Amino acid sequence: MTEERSAVVVRDVRKSYGELKAVDGVSFTVAEGEFFGILGPNGAGKTTTLEIIEGLREPDGGEVRLLGESPWPRNVKLLPRIGVQLQASSFFDKLTAKEQLQTFGSLYGVNSTRADEMLELVGLTDKANEQENKLSGGQRQRLSIACALMHDPDIVFLDEPTAALDPQARRNLWDVLRAIQKRGKTIVYTTHYLDEAEILCDRVAIMDNGRILALDPPAVLVRGLDAPTHVTLQKGVLSVVDATALEGVEEAHEDEVSLTISTRRPAPVLSALAERGALDGLQVRTATLEDVFLNLTGREYRA
Amino acid sequence: MTAFKTLSLAMFKGFIRDKVTLFFTFLFPLMFLIIFGLILRDVGADKTKIAVVGDGPVVSALRDSGVLELEPYNDADAAVRKVKDGDLPAALIVRGQQLDVRFAQSDQVKSATVLGIINGFVDKANLAATGQPPRFTFAAEKVEDASLKPIQYLTPGILSWGIAVSAVFGSALTLVSWRRKQVLRRIRLAPVSATSVLSSRLLVSAGVALVQGGVFVGVASLPVFGLKLSGQWWLAIPLLMLGTIAFFALGMLVGAFAKTEEAASAAANIVVLPMAFLSGTFFPVDQAPAWLQTVSKIFPLRHMNDGMLDVLVRGKGIEALAVPAAILTGFALVVGFLASRVFKWEE
Numbered sequence: 001m002t003e004e005r006s007a008v009v010v011r012d013v014r015k016s017y018g019e020l021k022a023v024d025g026v027s028f029t030v031a032e033g034e035f036f037g038i039l040g041p042n043g044a045g046k047t048t049t050l051e052i053i054e055g056l057r058e059p060d061g062g063e064v065r066l067l068g069e070s071p072w073p074r075n076v077k078l079l080p081r082i083g084v085q086l087q088a089s090s091f092f093d094k095l096t097a098k099e100q101l102q103t104f105g106s107l108y109g110v111n112s113t114r115a116d117e118m119l120e121l122v123g124l125t126d127k128a129n130e131q132e133n134k135l136s137g138g139q140r141q142r143l144s145i146a147c148a149l150m151h152d153p154d155i156v157f158l159d160e161p162t163a164a165l166d167p168q169a170r171r172n173l174w175d176v177l178r179a180i181q182k183r184g185k186t187i188v189y190t191t192h193y194l195d196e197a198e199i200l201c202d203r204v205a206i207m208d209n210g211r212i213l214a215l216d217p218p219a220v221l222v223r224g225l226d227a228p229t230h231v232t233l234q235k236g237v238l239s240v241v242d243a244t245a246l247e248g249v250e251e252a253h254e255d256e257v258s259l260t261i262s263t264r265r266p267a268p269v270l271s272a273l274a275e276r277g278a279l280d281g282l283q284v285r286t287a288t289l290e291d292v293f294l295n296l297t298g299r300e301y302r303a
Numbered sequence: 304m305t306a307f308k309t310l311s312l313a314m315f316k317g318f319i320r321d322k323v324t325l326f327f328t329f330l331f332p333l334m335f336l337i338i339f340g341l342i343l344r345d346v347g348a349d350k351t352k353i354a355v356v357g358d359g360p361v362v363s364a365l366r367d368s369g370v371l372e373l374e375p376y377n378d379a380d381a382a383v384r385k386v387k388d389g390d391l392p393a394a395l396i397v398r399g400q401q402l403d404v405r406f407a408q409s410d411q412v413k414s415a416t417v418l419g420i421i422n423g424f425v426d427k428a429n430l431a432a433t434g435q436p437p438r439f440t441f442a443a444e445k446v447e448d449a450s451l452k453p454i455q456y457l458t459p460g461i462l463s464w465g466i467a468v469s470a471v472f473g474s475a476l477t478l479v480s481w482r483r484k485q486v487l488r489r490i491r492l493a494p495v496s497a498t499s500v501l502s503s504r505l506l507v508s509a510g511v512a513l514v515q516g517g518v519f520v521g522v523a524s525l526p527v528f529g530l531k532l533s534g535q536w537w538l539a540i541p542l543l544m545l546g547t548i549a550f551f552a553l554g555m556l557v558g559a560f561a562k563t564e565e566a567a568s569a570a571a572n573i574v575v576l577p578m579a580f581l582s583g584t585f586f587p588v589d590q591a592p593a594w595l596q597t598v599s600k601i602f603p604l605r606h607m608n609d610g611m612l613d614v615l616v617r618g619k620g621i622e623a624l625a626v627p628a629a630i631l632t633g634f635a636l637v638v639g640f641l642a643s644r645v646f647k648w649e650e
Contacts, residue, residue, distance in 0.1 A: 054492065079494040090485035092313050094320040099313065106309030107493035131320075147489075 007032045007155050007186040013062035015048055022048040024210035030188055035181050037201035038190045045210040046190040047159055054084050054157055080108055083153035085144050091132045097143050098128040101150055108151035118146040122176050138169025142176055158189035194289035213296040225295055227287035228262040234281030235259055246272045306495045310503035318507055332465035340528045343453035353417055354382035357397030361428045370420055393417045454530045458523040459611035460584040466512045467550045467604050471571045473508050474554030479567040487648050505551055512547045533618030539611055545628055546607045549635040555642035578602045603634040
């Protein structure tokens with residue numbers, strides 16, 4: 001990946017607030033068309049990093065290039081090429097969904113007919129004439145993403161778009177985000193949901209205390225962890241002793257409802273279980289980004 | 304459409320859809336206009352009332368003239384008691400050809416007026432009794448002294464106040480709400496200048512001020528209030544615009560310091576209310592003590608009031624705008640400059 005083809009280049013960016021090092025030497029590049037996730041608990045420095053890239057804050061040190069240009073100080077040439085959805089839902093007072101889109105579009109000199117297309121993209125066509133404050137949390141998030149897309153930017157920055165949404169609304173939003181990526185946009189987004197990042201992102205950067213701890217595609221991060229796979233069975237189909245005796249099993253234990261087997265070689269374990277007809281209630285859980293986080297920081301992930 | 308036009312339209316829509324703002328912009332000042340207009344309508348028309356016992360040609364002439372209000376009593380003692388108690392300034396007791404007046408000493412001005420009036424009617428009756436034509440004739444006619452009728456100073460005062468309130472609140476609340484909701488940040492990320500955003504909001508305020516002017520003057524001109532505009536009333540329009548700009552700038556300054564809408568609204572009230580009272584919104588400053596008149600000159604609203612009064616009801620020409628316009632422009636420049644220095648995009 002050469003830097004000329006990169007949508008975002010961040011080199012050793014630093015930002016302190018007094019004693020607090022909010023961003024402490026962060027570097028990464030995002031390719032054009034990539035879905036890039038910045039992941040970490042609250043206070044990890046995700047939002048500050050994003051704000052520096054967007055050109056809202058000046059870094060204390062380091063360099064940022066967006067499509068080959070510096071976003072700081074306010075770079076008017078660059079602004080039409082980036083779309084930013086903010087953490088709070090920022091809308092004009094008392095305007096309908098469609099009017100919000102038209103108004104935001106007008107800031108970029110965009111024809112207001114595009115509003116209908118955007119409403120359709122985020123599935124709000126039937127809410128076009130509803131005032132923004134009458135929409136649900138998920139609908140507002142989708143509307144604010146649509147507002148960020150009105151001027152057809154090349155790079156879209158989304159700051160925790162799925163925070164505080166119910167599971168159904170989150171899934172609806174995932175569909176929207178995938179549709180945006182299909183349009184060839186580069187997406188940089190922050191989240192504190194590890195499961196979501198695993199599903200959506202091409203690559204994720206795991207941040208904690210202002211630093212990037214790991215940066216890779218989610219599958220690579222998980223595989224590199226060398227964490228055991230957990231196979232769970234209904235209690236009673238197999239005894240703990242029998243389970244421990246199976247080839248490849250590292251450890252087995254039982255609680256009131258189930259038997260859990262840990263293994264790094266799930267293939268022979270599963271075939272042995274199949275031979276014995278002991279597949280009742282079978283569940284296989286492989287390591288997730290949460291395990292990666294635990295491994296990197298030595299503490300349980302708490303969003 | 305250009306950003307300026309769409310933004311103005313967006314803010315105009317936001318304005319007319321907000322019932323609370325509409326209330327405080329139009330109905331609230333109008334309530335003051337109506338209440339004060341009705342309460343003060345008959346001020347100055349109050350006639351002196353005296354007690355009367357008996358009847359005769361002099362009494363009927365007095366009654367027909369309507370100069371004094373006559374309260375009839377059957378009993379002279381009762382009438383005199385009214386004077387003694389201080390309820391009435393004088394009692395006129397008629398016994399055939401004899402007219403006695405008993406008057407209170409406390410209010411010598413009023414008593415003298417009453418005595419003079421009654422004396423005049425007695426003389427007239429005497430003259431009529433002689434059958435001689437009068438050698439000197441005397442005629443008196445009422446003059447409508449326009450600028451002294453309450454509605455004439457209430458309307459310009461309440462109009463200036465209403466415009467100041469909506470411009471200060473409009474800009475302060477918009478600024479604070481946009482900063483809190485990060486709309487400002489969103490605007491900063493768009494290739495649009497702060498000036499066009501600001502001026503579109505100012506355009507909405509100016510439009511609102513014009514409508515306020517039309518509505519307030521329209522209501523005050525209803526026969527029940529009886530406002531009479533003087534010749535060059537349209538000179539109020541440039542004054543209205545300058546006032547809007549000056550108070551819009553003041554709102555930007557308030558909005559730069561306030562963190563929440565509640566704080567902005569409290570701060571705006573603290574700035575606007577005392578200014579309104581001391582600038583002659585509800586009573587003419589000319590009647591206030593001299594020191595208060597001096598103090599009131601530091602307020603831009605006082606000068607806007609003066610200008611409004613001059614061009615709306617005193618029939619003065621464009622020269623009356625010079626001082627108010629200079630002061631409002633200066634105020635707008637200074638406060639606008641300060642506001643731009645302390646302006647914050649984010650909390």
